[in-house]
Amino acid sequence: MSEKFGVKVEDIFNTMQERFRPEGAAGVDASFGYDIPGRGKWRLTVKDGTMKIEQADDLSGCVAVTRADPDTFVGVNIGKVDGTAAFTSGKISVEGDVGAVSTTFKLFKRFTPPKKELTVGEYILDMFGTLESRFQPQAAEGLDITIGYDIGGREGGRWTARIKDGKCTVKEGLALSPNLTMIVKAKDWVDLMLGEVDAMTLLSTGRAKVEGDMNLAVKLGELFAKYKAPGEEAEEGQQLLVLKKVISVGQRFATGPVMGKYLNGLKEKKILANKCPECGRTQVPPREICALCRVRCEEWVEVGPKGNVRLVDTAYYASPDPLSGETRETPYGLCYILLDGCKGQEVFAHFIRDDQLERIEMGWNEKKGTIVRPVWAEKRTGRVSDIKYFEIDE
Amino acid sequence: MKDGFDTTDCFVVEGKLALPYSYFAGRVGSKFLTTIRDEKRIMGIKCDKCKKVFVPPRQTCDVCMEDIRDNWVDVQNTGEVTNFTVVRYNDKHLPKKAPYILAMIKLDGADTSLVHVVEGMDVGKAKIGMKVQAVFARETTSTILDIDHFAPVS
Amino acid sequence: MAHRKKNRNVGVIGVGQTKHSSHREDVTQPEMVHEAVREALEDAGLTMKDVDCIVHGNMELFEMIHQPDLWHELGTGAYGKNAFRLTTGGTTGATLFCAGDNLVASGMYDVALVIGFEKLQEGHTTGGITNMADPLWFRSLQTGALTGTCAYDVIQEFGEERATRAAMMYRIIMDQNACLNPKAHRAFGLEWDQMDHLIKTSAKLIGELKIIDMCSQSDGACAVIMACEEKAKALSDKPVWVRDHITVHREETINILGYDQATKEKMTHRFAAEQLFKRNGITNPVEYFDVFEMYDPSSWWGVDWLREFFLLEGDEHLKLVEEKEIAIEGKIPVNPSGGVIASNPIGATALVRPAEACLQVRGDAGAHQIPRPVNHALASGFGGTLWTVLILLEKELGW
DSSP states (O other): OOOTTTHHHHHHHHHHHHHOOGGTTTTTOEEEEEEEETEEEEEEEETTTEEEEEEEEEOTTOOOEEEEEEEEEEEHHSSSSHHHHHHHHSEEEEOOOHHHHHHHHGBBBOOOOOOOOOOOHHHHHHHSSTTGGGGGGGGTTTTTEEEEEEEEEOEEEEEEEEETEEEEEEEOOOOSSOEEEEEEEEHHHHHTTTTOOHHHHHHHHTTTTEEEEEHHHHHHHHHHHOOOTOOOOOSSSSOOOOOOOEEEEEEEEEOHHHHHHHHHHHTTTTTOOOOTTTTTOEEEEOOOOEETTTTTOEEEEEEESOEEEEEEEESSSSEEEEEEEEEESSEEEEEEETTTTOOOOEEEEEOGGGGGGGGHHHHHHHOOOOOEEEEOOSSSSSSSSGEEEEEEEO | OOOOOOOOOOOEEEEEEEEEEEOOOOOHHHHHHHHHHHHHHHEEEETOOOOOOOOOOOOOOOTTTOBTOEEEEOOOOOEEEEEEEEOOOOOTSSSOOSEEEEEEEEEEEOOOOOOEEEEEOOGOOOTTOOOOEEEEESSOSGGGEHHHHHHEEE | OOOOOOOOOEEEEEEEEOOOOOTTTOOOOHHHHHHHHHHHHHHOOOOOOGEEEEEEEEOOTTTTOOHHHHHHHHOOOOSEEEEEEOOOOTHHHHHHHOOOOOOOOTTSEEEEEEEEEEEEGGGGGGHHTTSOTTTTTGGTOTTTTOHHHHHHHHHHHHHHHHHHHHHHHHHHHHHHHHOOOOOOOOOOOOGGGGGGHHHHHHHHHEEEEHHHHHHOOOEEEEEEEEEEHHHHHHHHHHOOOEEEEEEEEETTOOOOOOOGGGGGGOOOHHHHHHHHHHHHTOOOOHHHHHHEEOOSSSSHHHHHHHHHHTOOOTTTTHHHTTTTTTSSSSOOOTTOOHHHHHOOOHHHHHHHHHHHHHHHHHHOOOOGSSOOOOEEEEEEETTTTTEEEEEESSSSSOO
16 A cells, blocks of 8 residues: 555655765764554664664664654655644654654655656756747846857757747757856756756856856746656645745935035036045045044045046946846946045945956055046936946046 | 025935845745635634634744644635725725725634725725625736635625 | 943853755745744743743845834744844844843843844845945945955955965865754855865856855844843753853945055954953953854955954964864864855844854754863854954853
8 A cells, every 4th residue: 555645654764775864964873763553663773974774673772763654754754744743733753852853854865756757868858848938938028138058968968049029949059159158067957957956056066157147147047937847747735825026116315415515516527525624534425424533524625537446346246236126237347446636445436347347457555556537427417327437547 | 494504415316126026925825825816715724722713824823832834724705894994095006096995804713804905885884893705806816816805795 | 432241141041043045935934933933942941931022133125024023923922022123234143142132131131032034035135235335326336245355355465376275275164064064054065175176167256256155145043042140040051151242333434445554444353353352351362262153254254354353463364274273173163053154044144153152152063063162152243334243152150
């Protein structure tokens, strides 16, 4: 008689050795008993980072004995039944040291019922064969991009997805200059699509590489629906709802007289700073008070417009600007510039012209970095974008 | 305007706060909402200790801290209004066009009230104690608005 | 600056954490918080009846729930009790701990339950962080918590090869610790022979900060129960005493990126450490402390701040990393829990630091327990524009 989920109690115990995680056994030295009425009793012995599982009639000496009916036992082990709930409601009971039982949870990888397995090559063909049909046009509004997939290994291949005007066409082969290329071995790609490994793990450990616009990589999850293996039965589990929304709240910010004067200065292509009467520090953008001396700063000076670059922080990953909801194209350079008239740490933050990023030299102590000048926007309204960016002064 | 306070340079910058968010209903919340969505049936959870049926359901009884997540019970689609207000302004985050009745509704079988909208009647005639019935949405969104509104029962 | 003696001593008697992860789709926020609360109560052997007040916090805006402490009442047990809400950015967890300490030390509450949480998967973390900046200027420029400036500093001072290797060594030690911590979110199982490969291939986020260096974004909650001396001794056989703490914030526009050694500002970390150690008579922090749970948002900062917190000079801090003295068996174990790079549910992270330090003092950390008596512990919180909270914990009273 097989259990409700198509998995037998014996399967759980017979696979314990292969699911064992020795690192989870660090510090564990005990025997644990399992009593499944109608199926039998098992004894799990853990010692020195190794384990032994055997059927046993006698469970004496076990630090704890877990008792559960076969369906609950299997259900909890395959993640279909909530263990805590089963325990709380008495469907699982523990005789002995309850705390000790929780140490057994990290001993094993979760049991996954054997499913009809395709080969890696078959999965790859099916995944890319269904890519077009899984395209989500509503997530691709305004997009005109090419994504390259460079799947390595014997079972791999190369594909390009072209997304434009809300449509997606997938062809074999790699386009010349895709906006984004995913480079990953076939087995890793299959595991990723099946949810057996997550993208962050692959990227962080170098098993997957992303070339091009990293921001697009983040969007991939929305552009295509989740892959479902052929013939996969409807999940018996419960659907977990997620509500996704972009929350956009209108805001109005009062400038006050100090930032107001500064922002108005930008309209006239002037960068204004104010000075502390006690320590002589210039503040740009200006602040009403010098935080160090706690006094009002009422003396204004014009600084720059040129300066030398002290640091360029080149960003390869951009986050959305909450003021506009948009995300900057990468790579871009956020830089800190010591404008003429400022000294020491009194730096000014802005962007460097995208195509000049590599040519910028950074300053250090008395050594000056590349001299740059602001490039002003045609129409200036008193915002940070009145300066488009800084470029090399040549 | 305060004396000596120069406002010549003061102005206002328009901006916004726009970021993407995800909200998870959780196991309990999901079961509640999917049952409404797929079976047009409303469920609650009972705390046996406090003898209270919570609608919407919750995982833990916040009074006695018992884990009650498996103790599902059915409640009726009918109930009574325990309190209400009339919303008389429009805003993009509101579910209906003004004026509309926003009510607290204790469904038959529940011990707590659910907040929802009452439609199909003159807003001026709403009364505490009036009987209402759930009207389910034709097009579902997997949110509480899969109950489109409550209508008065004559 | 006045700093008075406490009215009475405060001990930590219960600690609870969720397993930090990235996909808690099965719970709402109050349900997740409740897991940590339940564990802390069980650890302390208490029920909600024994708790006098709740201190709750997370980073504002991340989940776009306004005043979440109200909704979370469904899971925090705050029903009918005095409850406070605090939010101070990344340092929130540590500030919650300090607030709990202050509330109980004051004499007004005997037992406080301190709760920090974050469900980062529900929002956009970096986007949320940029909201900290001045909307009239820096908000459109800022890159959130991501910055390559620290990597740049360390590389400038010690050369690219030594600096990158030290940062990667730090990273691997943290990962090895995380593999021993069942609550940790990211535990990759990195090996030493992967070092060169990782340095070469890990994708860059900004400047020289690579994806492998950076902390994760986690969903998780942490709860800590603190009690006055009398109750702590009665309710627990191993309370961990809160000896002292200090909070140092810095103002946004005092810039530090001029790269001019002559005018270089003292970091808040060093400032906090100097003050805290001086007023507690600690002259050699590396010798004095048995463990340091540091809030390390990236491996670069982790390496750099060893020097600031331990008041070291030159390359002494690099040597601590290179000679693996910061590993669990080393002279001064740092982040035996795996630290912030392994698990970062931001509102809880800074609370997990003293919580893990307490577990170490008690000898209850399990597989990642330091194999020597832990009598003196240090924990730090970090946030915003280089804010620091530093907490001093002791096994025995009478310091």
